[in-house]
Amino acid sequence: MTLQSRLLTAFETHDLAEIQSVLSQGLDPTVPIIGKPPVMILIEMYYRSDAFPACLRLLLDHGATVVDPLLLPVLLDDIPALEDALKSNPDYLNHRVHLPSAFVSLNGATLLHLASEYGHLEAATWLLDQGCDPNATADTDLGYNGHTAIFHTVNSNGNRSAAVMRLLLERGACTDLQLQGLWWGRGFEWETLFFDVTPVSFAQMGLLPQIHRREADIYANIADLLAVSGRLVPELSNVPNRYLMS
Structure with a gap:
């Protein structure tokens, strides 16, 4: 090799x-x-x-x-570097990301979107502590996307971003925002356009074969989303799904 x-x-x-x-x-x-x-x-x-x-x-x-070194403090989950970036660039918190993403789009996204995508809890906490809006939206793409940071967290790879999801919920992230559609994996062979998407519905889309997340993780995330929005969290006795396991 x-x-x-x-x-x-x-x-x-x-x-x-x-x-x-x-x-x-x-x-x-x-x-x-x-x-x-x-x-x-x-x-x-x-x-x-x-x-x-x-x-x-x-x-x-x-x-x-x-190309964009201003992204590095977030990608490195490096709090001292984040503090230095803010000192040297007072508008740093408003910096927008333009980066290919294997999953939810990072085009025109905020630094909080970026931290959420990579499951960087320390960076996400720091950004929120500095006043970043948990409901700021990314750019749209042909009328779709325009998502908030929480969309990066509800069905993340290995459920890595679940802790960031809970943090965002604690800090006031909206759970009922409905998008016209959301591009996922744009430009990759698993590219998919999902329609009429909310954080809850997108979490459940993690069960689709191209996303293939663990059922237990998905339904735990959905339970958190429902609870924060004041909705009933029913007991689900068929997780994991017995039919799919047979």
Whole structure:
């Protein structure tokens, strides 16, 4: 296996030791792979874990750069860096993100959307503490999207963003916003356009085969969303679904 292939495989599971090994053997992280900088492949990758910031920092320490460095404090879940960014740029909290996303769109999104997508609880908490609006919306796309940060959290990969979802709910995130539609995985082979979407309905869409989240996680998230909105949280006795397990 080539060093490039090893690096891409390591990205898929945020294998920090393997990334370090590949770099130590001479792979240059500034050289594009299949026409794209390796650091952008990592950022756009669908995997989510606590190891992501360390993997990203390792590439940066070896010379990798990003087009918009103002995103790095959030992507790194780095509170001192966030504080420094705000000191040097008083309008930092209003900065808008334009970044490909494997899941919910990050085009015209806020920094809070970004923290929510990657499940970065510390960064999300800091942003909310600074006064970021949990109900700020991202850009629309052909009349669709216009979503708030909570949409990134209700059916996240491995349910990584569930803690951020609960934080957003505590800070007043709206649970009944209905979108005309929501692009998911735009530009990827799993791209899907969902129609008439709310946070609750989108959470349940996590059961679709292209999203394939755990039933227990999905229904736990739905229960939290319903409870905060004052709706009845029924007892669900068929989770996981017995028919699908047979």
